[in-house]
Amino acid sequence: MDGNKTIAIIGAGPVGLAAAAHVLERGMSPVVLEAxxxxxxxxxxxxxxxxxxxxxxxxxxxAARLLEPTGWNSPDPQSYPTGGELIDRYIEPLATRTPLRETIRTSSRVTAISRAGLDKARTKGRQRAPFEIRYQNGRGPEVLRADAVIDASGTWFSPNPAGSNGLPAIGEVGCADRVAYGMPDVRGVDRARYAGKTVAVLGAGHSAVGTLIDLVHLSDEVPGTQPVWLLRGSDPAKAFGGGRNDKLAARGELGTVFAALLAAGRIRMEAEFGVTQLSDADGRLRIAAGACCGARSVTADELIVATGFRPDLSFLSELRLRLDPAIDAPVALAPLIDPNEHSCGTVRPHGARELAHDEPGFYIAGMKSYGRAPTFLMVTGYEQVRSIAADIAGDKEAAARVELVLPETGVCTRGGLESSIASGCCGGPAKEEPSACCAADETARKAGASGCGCS
Structure with missing residues (x-):
């Protein structure tokens, strides 16, 4: 292990801070750049x-080991925090009361990464050249050189647009004042914007479901609030999740509550609604789906686009990446999380091996490593960066070791076929085969078969 190594970490979210903790524990020097x-x-x-x-x-x-000497009180392991509680009881103490406070540079937005003196096309001497990270802060452009880079910048600030073809819907940019992305606080700070209005929510994931449930509660408090669910697919049941089979009870309960509200008629649903165009309709928002002229349309006051996120790869253009062409995840990880193939809610633990690129010393971790795929668990990112830090330090045995058991979702989907599972997705996590989604799949591949058939 080279204790003099400088490791640049992009993003001071939970996974980025965990990466810094593991790097520091390995005797290396982390520098965390937070936008x-x-x-x-x-x-x-x-x-x-x-x-x-x-x-x-x-x-x-x-991170917990760093926090312990500060007098930090570990929260009840079985209770469920909000995002605000995660900040107050974990992120803030970790970033301000531990040695990590000396490593974090805030208001520092990374704009480009390359190898010092080498462009993307040049190979000779590449592995020995340090990384050159350019970033902007209040003092102007800055440059940091590092021996390795862990990009844990996430995807929150690059949401997918409303258009069903991956592009912004026609007119989406011009209607920006009536469109929000992700999960606005419809019952809190954003209450005045949504109370008493017809609010369309586009998407079928947890963000869309949670927002629709909050809008129903808002309608109980403020008459005239009407939630409308715009579903691109035809089967609403896919949004209900694993119910009681989900080992994360709060996640299973969300789907159960949502199904009941939908059955009770509290939410208006428009299925097979692929948004193509947004336009003004006498001060309201016309949301059209279908052909160029909009074969169908919904009129609402506001639109919340909860269709997931995508990674910002713009500042990585001078690095040699190995990304799946469909979901922008590392090629060894992509088969485990590709929603076109399966959605076992538990992706087996993985680390440096699956996250490596053709640029030695560069890794994408955390939510960004999943590209456009959904359902990322924070603890998965912690296992990723533990392995990556070990790999950078030269501890290949620790990098390859699995130190995590994940909770199951209760629903496994492969090849479009969905089934409930009570104990372990298809026999539990895979151990060796990088492209296997589970133990049964791994066994089948070793026997020369193509897939385990989770159903």
Whole structure:
């Protein structure tokens, strides 16, 4: 291990801070570049949201070891924090009361990364050249050189647009004042914007479901509030999740509550609604789906686009990345999380091996490593950066070791076929085969078969 190594970490969210803790524990020097004014800037945008995972899955072990000498009180491992509680009881103490406070540079937005003196096309001497990270802060452009880079910048600030083809819907930019993305606080700080109005929510994931439930509660408080669910697919049941089979009880309960509200007629649903155009309709918003002229339309006062996120790869253009062409995840990780193939809510633990690129010493971790795929668990990111830090330090045995058991979702989907599972997705997590989603899949591949057939 080279204790003099400088490791640049992009993002001071939970995974970025965990990466810094593991790097520091390995005797190396982390430098954390955070675009926002404080650590946990993205989490601060969804403080009202309760996490599906209890505290036991939201505290990194190396980070906890840093916090212990400060007198930090570990939260009840079985209770479920909100985003705000995650900041107050974990992120803020970790960033301000431990040695990590000396490593974090806030208001420092990374704009480009390359190898010192080498462009993307040049190979000779590449592995020995340090990384050159350019970033902007209040004093102007800055340059940092590092031996390795861990990009844990997340995806929160690059949401997917409303258009069903991956592009902004026609007119989406011009209607920006009536469109929000992600999970606005409809019952809190954003209440005045949504109370008493018809609010369309586009999406079928947890963010959309949680927002629609909050809008129903808002309608109980403020008459005239009408939630409308715009569903791109045809089957609303896919949004209900694993129910009682989900080992994360809060996640299973969300789907159960949502199904009941939908059955009771509290939410208006428009299925097979692929948004193509947004336009003004006498001061309201016309949301059209279908052909160029809009074969169908819904009129609302506001639109919330909860269609997921995508990674910002713009500042990585001079690095040699190995990304899946469909979901922008590392190629060895992509088969485990590709929503076109399966959605076992528990992706087996993975680390440096699956997250490596053709640029030695560069890794994408955390939510960004999942590209456009959904359902990322924070603890998965902690296992990723533990392995990455070990790999950078030269401890290949620790890098390859699995030190995590994940909770199951209760629903496994492969090849479009969905089934409930009570104990372990298809026999539990895979151990060796990088592209296997589970143990049964791994066994089948070793026997020369193609897939386990989770159903």
């Amino acid at each position: 926002g004014p404080e650590a946990g800037h993205a989490v601060r945008q969804w403080q009202q949201v309760q996490l599906f995972s209890p505290w036991e899955y939201n505290v990194d072990r190396a």
